[in-house]
Amino acid sequence: MVKKNKILFYACVIGFILRIICIFWTTSYIDPPDWEYGDIARSMVAGHGFARTAYPLEKVELTSSHAPFYPHVLAIAYSLFPNPWSFLIVQIIQTIISVFIIIIIFRTTQLLFNINAACVAALGVALYPPLVYYSMSMTPTNFSLLFLSLTVWLLLDIRHRTWIRSVFMGLSYGCALLCDPITFVLIPAAAFWFIVSHRRVTRYVLGALVLTMLVVLPWSIRNLRVHRACVPITTQFGVNFWIGNNPYATGTDYYRVVENRPDHTVFMTHTLSRTEKQKLRMMSEIKRSRYFTNKAFNYILAKPFDFVWRLVKKAFYYWWFSPSLINGSPLALRYRVPYALLYVPLLVLALFNFALFKLEQHPIDLNLILAIIIMISSVYIVTHVGLARYRIPVELYLLVMAGSSMSRLYRVFHA
Numbered sequence: 001m002v003k004k005n006k007i008l009f010y011a012c013v014i015g016f017i018l019r020i021i022c023i024f025w026t027t028s029y030i031d032p033p034d035w036e037y038g039d040i041a042r043s044m045v046a047g048h049g050f051a052r053t054a055y056p057l058e059k060v061e062l063t064s065s066h067a068p069f070y071p072h073v074l075a076i077a078y079s080l081f082p083n084p085w086s087f088l089i090v091q092i093i094q095t096i097i098s099v100f101i102i103i104i105i106f107r108t109t110q111l112l113f114n115i116n117a118a119c120v121a122a123l124g125v126a127l128y129p130p131l132v133y134y135s136m137s138m139t140p141t142n143f144s145l146l147f148l149s150l151t152v153w154l155l156l157d158i159r160h161r162t163w164i165r166s167v168f169m170g171l172s173y174g175c176a177l178l179c180d181p182i183t184f185v186l187i188p189a190a191a192f193w194f195i196v197s198h199r200r201v202t203r204y205v206l207g208a209l210v211l212t213m214l215v216v217l218p219w220s221i222r223n224l225r226v227h228r229a230c231v232p233i234t235t236q237f238g239v240n241f242w243i244g245n246n247p248y249a250t251g252t253d254y255y256r257v258v259e260n261r262p263d264h265t266v267f268m269t270h271t272l273s274r275t276e277k278q279k280l281r282m283m284s285e286i287k288r289s290r291y292f293t294n295k296a297f298n299y300i301l302a303k304p305f306d307f308v309w310r311l312v313k314k315a316f317y318y319w320w321f322s323p324s325l326i327n328g329s330p331l332a333l334r335y336r337v338p339y340a341l342l343y344v345p346l347l348v349l350a351l352f353n354f355a356l357f358k359l360e361q362h363p364i365d366l367n368l369i370l371a372i373i374i375m376i377s378s379v380y381i382v383t384h385v386g387l388a389r390y391r392i393p394v395e396l397y398l399l400v401m402a403g404s405s406m407s408r409l410y411r412v413f414h415a
Contacts, residue, residue, distance in 0.1 A: 007119040008106050012099045015126030019095040019135040026136065029088035034074065034138035036066055041074035050222075054285070055269050056277040063285060064223045064235045069178040070140035087138065094135045094142040101142070102126050104149045105400060111156055112365055113404040116411075121403030128399060129335075129342060130392060140179045141392055147176035148183050148393060152372070154208075155190060156365050161204045170208035174215025181233045182376060182393070189371035197364045229286045237383070238289030238296075243268045244314065244384040245296040245307060250326040251314045251386050265326065317386030318377055319347075332388065339388070346395065349402035356408070369397050 023029060034041070039052040043060060050071065051062045073093075077086040102125045110118035125131060134141040154169040176183040194201055216232065223231035246268070248255050254265040272280070280288050300307045317323075321340065324333055357366050373394050380390045 008103065008122055011106070011119070011122040011126040012102050014123075015102050015132075016095060016099050018127070019098060019132055020092075022132055023088070023091050023095070023136050028136040029084045029091055031084070032087055032136075032138050034087075037071050037074055037140065038138060040066060040071040041078050044071065044075040045079045054288075055267075056272070056280055058281065061285065062226050064227065064231050064233075065285070066236065067140065067178050067180055067233055068219050069175060070143060073143070074138070090138065091136055097142045097146050098125075098131065098135045101131075101145055101149055101396075104146075104153050105396065108149065108153045108156065109400045109403050111153070112369070112400065114407065117404040117407040119403075120406045121400050124346075124399040124403060125396070128346075128395070130339065130395065134392065144176060144179040144183065145393060145396055147172045147179060148186070149396065151176055151183075151186060152368070155186075155205070156368065158199075158202075161202060163204065163207065166204040166208045167211060169205075170211025171215060173208065174212040177212070177216055177233060178219060182379060182390075185375035185379060186372065189368060189375050192371045193365070193368035196367050227284070227286045231286070235285050235289040238292035239269065240384045242292035242296040244382075245310070246271075246299055247303075249310060250322075251310060251317045252322045252326050253385055253387065254326055311381060314381045314386035315377075318381050318388070318391060319386075321388055322386060327387070329387075329389075343395075346398050346402050349405040350398040353401040353405040353408075356405075369400065373397055 036052060040050055040063070043049065043051045048060055049062055050064075050068065051060050052065065053060050054063060054065055074086075074090065077090050080086070081089055102122050105125045106118045106122040109121040131145075134145075151169055151173040154165050154172065157165070173183070173186065176186075190205075193199070220230075220232050223229075223233075227235070243249065243253060244251075248268065248271045250268075253268055255268050255271050280291065283291065321327075321332075321336055324336070327333060354370065357370075376393055377391070380386065384390070
């Protein structure tokens with residue numbers, strides 16, 4: 001056991017050092033893109049509140065387009081430190097968070113399988129390049145992974161269910177929702193798990209769920225005051241749903257303007273007509289969201305076969321990679337080959353473990369992990385697009401499955 005704990009320690013140290021080296025080697029702290037999160041953070045620092053200029057508007061307005069946790073983190077950093085120190089400090093914090101993710105995945109894998117599998121999974125999380133990248137990226141991915149993985153571990157560890165752990169689980173899940181609403185899928189995934197495993201929903205779980213609602217409630221009340229409508233977390237569903245379901249939809253965020261030119265793409269919202277753009281400028285954020293939602297549903301009803309065929313394509317793009325000609329992300333295109341070379345064995349090992357899960361008497365708790373993977377991927381495929389960056393939470397748990405497979409293969413070949 002002591003030796004295995006040393007492996008966890010080494011995985012944490014290696015993961016931390018590797019990320020720090022990458023930050024300074026790539027100088028990623030020098031004016032990194034911080035996307036809409038940075039726009040909102042700078043607006044908060046300037047005293048305009050949680051606001052931004054959303055396309056096709058031409059003015060700053062209070063918004064609920066993005067979950068609030070990460071913009072607030074950036075706003076604190078931007079207000080306390082000048083650039084590039086603010087970026088560097090955020091990246092170091094995200095690197096520290098990645099160490100906690102390594103520990104949580106180690107504990108989760110140990111709970112599901114054994115300590116050998118846990119060591120392999122921890123090393124996988126420490127070394128997996130996409131996870132290293134998201135420690136440097138100015139996005140909420142690391143925070144979302146931390147709170148999601150912590151909530152899942154606490155939910156699985158029923159042997160030590162106490163009110164203290166219930167409080168941590170509620171706080172963690174509330175923060176996960178405020179980082180990324182996709183983590184809402186944990187509720188139906190957990191419900192499925194409780195049913196198939198014949199477990200009772202205990203008072204500790206219900207208490208955690210109540211605390212989760214209390215964590216999210218202040219933000220929901222703020223949204224009610226701003227928009228005069230019920231917005232639990234964000235208003236982004238409408239436009240995302242339309243991006244994935246419209247006559248120009250490609251299965252990505254981008255539309256190809258020029259044939260056979262991967263550098264000639266635009267965001268899907270730029271395909272709107274001038275009349276539609278003018279109409280949207282006159283709408284409130286809530287009305288814009290409803291407008292896009294209705295357009296998407298009308299398109300699906302009018303073109304059901306196109307919708308089904310696009311689902312197939314988006315599923316392929318999600319579980320593999322979207323074609324270069326319709327993926328407008330230069331970074332994704334640059335690292336596609338090395339990413340694929342790492343992702344293929346990860347996927348094969350994970351599928352191998354799931355196959356064994358069906359053939360053998362593996363822990364019934366794996367149903368929770370399987371449900372999370374299926375539901376996260378399904379939400380993106382049906383409602384939005386099939387880009388690989390939305391696969392990161394799934395890949396985190398594929399590493400858990402791959403750790404078990406590699407541990408099993410090691411035992412077979414060294415028996």
